[in-house]
Amino acid sequence: MSVSVLVTNCSQLVTMAGPDRPRTCKEMRELGIVHDGAMFLRDGRIAAVGSRAEVELLAEPNTQVVDAGGRVTMPGFVDAHTHLIFAGNRADEFEMRCSGMTYQQIAERGGGIRSTVRKTRAATEEELIAVGQKHAQRFLRGGTTTVETKSGYGLTLDDELKILRAVRAVSRTTPxxxxxxxxxxxEIPDEYKGRPDAYVDLVVEEMLPAVTRESLAKFCDVFCEDKVFNVKQTERVLRAAKKLGLGLRVHADQFTSSSAVELAAALGAKTVDHLEQTTADSIAAMKQAGVQPVLLPGSVYAIGSQKYAPARAMIDAGLPVVIATDFNPGSSPTASMTMVLSLACTQMKMTPAEAVTAATINAAYSLNLGHEVGSLKAGKVADFVIHDAEDYRELAYFFGSHRAHRVFAAGAEV
Structure with missing residues (x-):
């Protein structure tokens, strides 16, 4: 039996209507807002969007009515850079940073990523699934309905597969x-210290083939920094991943500037992420190659840095900017996309509308999901959020305390 839902009495229905591609320049400020709007859903997908007067006529005798109560309704956030699955936390390192140590100094003493690796290796797959399910609820409560999520806290064949299997289980058992x-x-694990090329051999020759055999990933990412994986090593991993049919993403220009962005552009990467230290030449290379920048202001804030990615220069250059949480236990322990919206506006000088675009439709296209999520359009999956706000600008304005009023994934309240 067909299930229909009418969502009505929306002060602003933020549809993100526009071209079927990532938005750039002035398009990032055009949110397709319908005032006093409504949506009609059927079987978990959007059937119609428009004014209350138009859409309420579509209601049927058995249609469920969702009254937004004069609140903002908009697409579920799409968080295009997270590390959902890990064991333990690094609250001790947070205290160290508060006492004056830098993120890099802590890593050099055996903390940082390697600290989480040790805890994650010790956890069972079932324990990691339980952690992932708990984290998933944090995202959903904040209005995020889609996340990209990375492995990387195992650094052995079995442990990387364990993490990716846990991701698959979380996706199947939560909304x-x-x-x-x-x-x-x-990161280069402790047992390969001083032998990074040997570890790259393991990634290329054993890990990547096993991951693709089990269809456990859509993308491959590399953390490209001179003290982790240099550009040559990064290229080797990315070329192997591309040959196996995976999309490419790259951590680049976070602490130092290198030619990683140009490499990503040359290889046709979907995104380059972080970019706090990037240059005008790298921005031009991304523009020419159609690479989307994914900016992570939460991690800049959390490690106490003052150097945010040059979002304004990227938008002005015509890049379809994405913003994401970088949720992880060390450098960005937040699942709050509204906090990231606020940081994007106050620290990177994006407008509230640009930030919303970067966290919805642009993020969806960066995951090859722009045809399914990221906007409220007939035919798309009914992932949407009713926010406790009358105006979308309030999401970035009231920082630190926002909770979504109601969250829906595939038309069902979650």
């Missing part, structure tokens, strides 16, 4: 849509 990314080249 949170998870897009998995293999990040075996996240």
């Amino acid at each position: 949170l849509r998870c897009v998995p990314t293999f990040l075996g080249a996240h």
Whole structure:
């Protein structure tokens, strides 16, 4: 039996209507807002969007009515850079940073990513699934309905597969849509200290083939920094991943500037992420190659840095900017996309509308999901959020305390 739902009495229905591609320049400020709007859903998908007067006529005798109560209704956030699955936390390192140590100093003493690796290796797959399910609820409560999520806290064949299997289980057992990314080249594990090329051999020759055999990932990512994986090593991993049919993403220009962005552009990467230290030449290379920048202001804030990615220069250059949480236990322990919206506006000088675009439709296209989610359009999956706000600008304005009023994934309240 067909299930229909009428969502009505929306102060602003933020549809993100526009071209079927990532939005750039002035398009990022055009949100397709319908005032006093409504949506009609059928079987978990959007059937119609428009004014209350138009859409309420579509209601049938058995239609469920969702009254937004004069609140903002908009697409579920799409968080295009997270690390959903890990064991333990790094609250001790947070205290160290508060006492003056830098993120890099802590890593050099055996903390950082390697600390989480040790805890994650010790956890069972079932324990990691339980952690992932708990984290999924955090995202959903904040209005995020889709996340990209990376492995990278295992750094052995079995442990990387364990993490990716846990991601698959979380996606199947919660309403949170998870897009998995293999990040075996996240850090050089302790047992390969001083032998990074040997570890790259393991990633390329054993991990990547196993990941693709089990269809555990859609993308491959590499953390490209001179003290982790240099550009040559990064290229080797990315070329191997591309040959196996995975999409490419790259952590680049976070702490230092290198030619990683140009490499990503040359290889046809979907995104380059972080970019706090990027240059005008790298921005031009992304523009020419059609690479989407994914900016992570939460991680800049959390490690106490003052250097945010040059979002304004990227938008002005015509890049379809994405913003994401970088949720992880060390450098960005937040699942709050509204906090990221606020940081994007106050620290990177994006407008509230640009930030919303970067966290919805642009993020969806960066995951090859722009045809399914990221906007409220007939035919798309009915992932949407009723926010406790009358105006979308309030999401970034009231920072630190926002909770979504009601969250829906595939038309069902979650």
